[in-house]
Amino acid sequence: MKILVIEDEPKAAAYLRQGLTESGYAVEVAYNGTDGLHAAANGDHGLVILDVMLPGVDGFAVLSALRTSRQVPVLMLTARGETDDKVRGFDLGADDYLVKPFQFPELLARVRALLKRGQPVTGEPVLRAADLEIDPVRHRATRAGQRIDLSAKEFALLTLLAQKTGEVLSRTQIASLVWDIHFDSDTNVVEVAIRRLRAKIDDPFEEKLIHTVRGVGYVLERRTAP
Numbered sequence: 001m002k003i004l005v006i007e008d009e010p011k012a013a014a015y016l017r018q019g020l021t022e023s024g025y026a027v028e029v030a031y032n033g034t035d036g037l038h039a040a041a042n043g044d045h046g047l048v049i050l051d052v053m054l055p056g057v058d059g060f061a062v063l064s065a066l067r068t069s070r071q072v073p074v075l076m077l078t079a080r081g082e083t084d085d086k087v088r089g090f091d092l093g094a095d096d097y098l099v100k101p102f103q104f105p106e107l108l109a110r111v112r113a114l115l116k117r118g119q120p121v122t123g124e125p126v127l128r129a130a131d132l133e134i135d136p137v138r139h140r141a142t143r144a145g146q147r148i149d150l151s152a153k154e155f156a157l158l159t160l161l162a163q164k165t166g167e168v169l170s171r172t173q174i175a176s177l178v179w180d181i182h183f184d185s186d187t188n189v190v191e192v193a194i195r196r197l198r199a200k201i202d203d204p205f206e207e208k209l210i211h212t213v214r215g216v217g218y219v220l221e222r223r224t225a226p
């Protein structure tokens, strides 16, 4: 796992590099905001440790520019414990904040937490129904080996139906689980989404998997013998 440290003070940078390297991370250091931003935007780091006080382009400017291009977790460091800095950092999209001087174990704990948060949840199995496959971790759906392009909501809806294969889900249930809508009147959104999903999942294929249960809701299941 690669970590980018953006810190102008050589001593502080060396301390971070050594500690993180000893903890098993590959560390790259940038000594000013311009180089740091370039490295962060173009690299494949799992985390950026960003000092606020940098000559020229400061940490806030780096963060705000970085947020337009990459969603890498950012841990901000500051010598000042000012609440304003903290609020500003979080507003700009920092994931965590640490005030200097800090104890290394404290930094390490935050680094580990941020890296863990950024990792995909493992152990979610691939869901299958006939030749339909849904990989919740990689956010991919295929049918008969063909990749199916789905919007985020369509993917969530399909995943829900596939997790409950053979179980009829009401429009209200679906609206609440996928859209967080908790009243009956807006369940039209479900019908529209089901129609779109069917156009992608079922229409091009002979075997239909999404079925309407009149007056109840929808179910995903195989109804024809293989």
Ligand code: CA
Residues within 6 Å of the ligand: 007, 008, 009, 051, 052, 053, 054
């Ligand atoms: Ca500094």
